[in-house]
Amino acid sequence: MIQITDLKKSFRTEEVETLALNGVNLKVEEGEFVAIMGPSGCGKSTLLNIIGMLDNPTEGSYNFAGHEVGGLKESQRTQLRKGNLGFVFQSFNLIDELTVFENVELPLIYLKMNKAERKEKVMKVLERMKIAHREKHFPQQLSGGQQQRVAIARAVVTNPKLILADEPTGNLDSKNGIEVMNLLTELNQEGTTIVMVTHSDRDSHYAHRVINLFDGQIVTESQNKPMKAMV
Amino acid sequence: MFKNHLNIAWRTIKKDKLFTFIKIGGFAVGIAACLLIALFIRNEVSYDQHYAKKDQIYRVVMQGVLQGEVLKSTHFQLPFAEAVQSDFPEIIKAGKVNNIEIFGAGKHGIRVNGKQENTFEENFVLADQEAFDILEINLKQGNPETALIEPKSLVISKSKAEKYFPNGNALEQTIFLDNDTSKPYTITGVMEDIPENSHLNFDFMLPVEDNYGSWTNQNYFTYVLVNPNTNIQELEQKMSLIVEKYIIPAQIKRGRSADFIDVLRTIEYKLQPITDIYLKSDIKMQDGLKHGDIKFIWLFAAIAAFVLLLAMINFINLSTAKSANRAKEVGLRKTIGAFRNNLVNQFLTESVVFSIISFVLGIALAWVLLPTFNEIASKNMELPWSTWWFLPALLIAALLIGVLAGLYPAFYLSAFRPVNVLKGTLSVGSKSGRLRSGLVIFQFTTSVILIIGTLIIYRQMDYIISKELGYNKERVVVLEGTNILGNKIESFKEQLSSLSQVKNVTSTNYLPVDGGSRNGNTFMVEGQDDGGRGIPAQIWRVDYDYIKTLGIQMTKGRDFSKEFAYDSINSIVINTKMASDLGLKDPIGKKIDNGGQTFEVIGVIENFHFKSLKEDISALSLVIGKDVGAVSVKLEKGNPSEALSSIEKVWNRNIPNQALNYTFLEQEFAQMHDDVQRMGKIFNSFALFALLVACLGLFALSAFMVEQRRKEISIRRVLGAPFKNIYQLLTLDFLKLIVISICIAIPIGWYFMNRWLEGFAYHITIGWEIFATAALIALGIAILTISYQSIGAAFLQPTKGLRTE
Ligand SMILES: Nc1ncnc2c1ncn2[C@@H]1O[C@H](COP(=O)(O)OP(=O)(O)O)[C@@H](O)[C@H]1O
């Protein structure tokens, strides 16, 4: 599903040029659960953003489900992303001005789905995330674990093929963290491909495969025996 | 510490050049506008402030009620000044000044004895010795005590003296006016030039020599010098005694009816401080002087205040808009031990630095724009660098405004809680949403009102210029300084008429523009004197070609004609207004009376506009008479410069020693409305300033909003929001505010502009299309400004907005 070859990414500011990714090769099959690990600043988020088509590589090729992404225009990337990708962030990134329901509904609006269908889908996913009773609340009124569950709900409401998660448990205590990881594992078992950046060894054990990044390069890759979802 | 603050301020400037530019630039524009307006106001209110005894000098104004209408006048009887001086001990001195052309004021050709050439000069007044003293005329040469005592004296300004007598020997020289060698004038004094900011401006002073002046006709301004601490109201009341004591007996002696005498009894006298004359005179007074308008002073002061306010609002908005950038700095500083007041100080320092830079730029901008502004305002203003207070005042203003504008951002920024900032859970500025909306509405309401004002002023000007005036001002050349021709006028006219490019020629200074002669007379229908109700009307002395040359429409009867010998003796042509004032349904053949002389009405002409369109057309009559003050030439269609060179040849043949001096009637007409035009232009330029500042403000606010919603926009982009969606999201919010502003601005603009238009007897009516245009302009500008930001935000790389964690 994902085929990355010799990918480079550099950031240019007025004074300095940072080479965040320096020749990354990566292949992710459909249905896989991949964890990316490494010290802070090694380029994990950068890689994830490129995979998520939020950012363009400077050099190299990135093929997503048979489409070369590198040369695509902004609007074409948006088109390709729509419905195919879901994002989960460390800091949740919910819109404070919108309710839980409205936050989750947003991607469906952009997919031009009609209202009744939207409502049905949103309620279904909220129930699944055990957050339906809070649908009228605003993000600020929820705990961190609840907010992240809403964020995951929003990521999966479109039934994406791929979920990208950047340190999804980074702002959570261990109980809430485990809950989130269980949800991701469940989704993976239902067939969704997951690429997740993490700092935590515990979280990495949920993945099939762990990729270690250092200074913009992949240094090691290890296979895991997939863990069962804990209940 | 302070140095550290300056350092940070400087780096902030460097980091964000566009914003810094707008922040400082907008502020500088506001300051420049304020400075220019302040200069203008300072100049306008400086009129007549130079008299040492300005608190004791007054001009007398008379008002009375005639047929229910209040009449005001500044012209008084010849003996009036002397009478008030001797009858009222409070009045130390009373003097008279005459600026009416038939008395010898205004324009003359002047010739120095022994020289050949005549030069056309315009600024003559007549005055007596008392007026000379009261007006504090400062003589460089000559005896100030007696300068205007002798008949045929002449006091001349220093600059004119230097022009005619470069050797400085002007005193005692002989001068001829209009080449009349039978009346030699002797220069008895050289005076300091009258300051430009005087209500009464002149270069030549002649003594009053009036053998016909009496208590029954009014031709003189009267100025009085009163004792310090005089109760002016009391004095004004006492002055009414003049009516009973002098005026009524004189009019009774002339045989006026009891009704007429009753009208006289309504007369009251007012004393107008000399410093009020320029700005606070009623147009009804018709004193023939150039005036400012106190209403415009207030208006301009308000605009200046608004422009500065708008600029300050921008400053505040831009500072808070960029607060997210500063939030981290604040958080860190606090964590390492900064107190809130340290931070407040830091941000205030920053804003004062900005303010001082803005002031420097603003002053520079004002300095660059001043020549253009002077041209528009027809003034000679300068930045008062050399006055001791100018720079300190600006510095204090810069500090004050810097602190004022920085106060809100300083407290706002310094209030960030470090934990929130560092954890990234701070949502910037969400509580000040209402304040911000209020500020946009305020800025745009102001701007839309100014746009409406601008449009209406333009329309009214256009209306004035193109209005049907009842006469044809096109292709009429007015030759000035023809007094000198005397009896040779007829042959001069004939020579001009015979030119192929010339259609008609008329000789008279009674022209329907400023500077034309005017008078006041009273008419009655013959045999109705018992009713006593005379009506005021002008009598213009014209020739047989006047009506033809100016293209005035006859509605009844006939034009003057040489075929009727009596036309030159007692025929009169009146305008429609005069016919109706006199109550004549069928005026032709009726006899009317003016002070004992009887005329027969032979024709009625259309009411043509002979005054500014600010005033109604009043009663006017034409009689045949000799007046050689000016010759007007109606040209055939074609190239006017060819015609003018032919005219010049004729002129040089007839008046070899004086250069040809001409204007076009159309120009003169435009000049009559010069004040309106000038004020309009000034208004429009400042409206532009305000609009510019408001747009910068809008730019600032849309930046603020985008900044505030950056995270939200990014999330929406990540979730697949299309460009159009984000653009609308950002733009619609603002457009709502703009529409509200337009709705508020329209009634306010309508109200004020209606008030302004009421100052014109003839004016446009404000139609909806003006408001529609103003709304479209405002919306257009707003959309452009906002789009710059929204488009940028909609194209934003989503990762940029989410990197704050
Ligand atoms: N927008 C950017 N501009 C400049 N440098 C960036 C930007 N994004 C990331 N970097 C740099 O690229 C490197 C990798 O960053 P990132 O991928 O965020 O690391 P992490 O592994 O901690 O997620 C870092 O050195 C970071 O400073």
Ligand SMILES: [Mg+2]
């Ligand atoms: Mg990261």
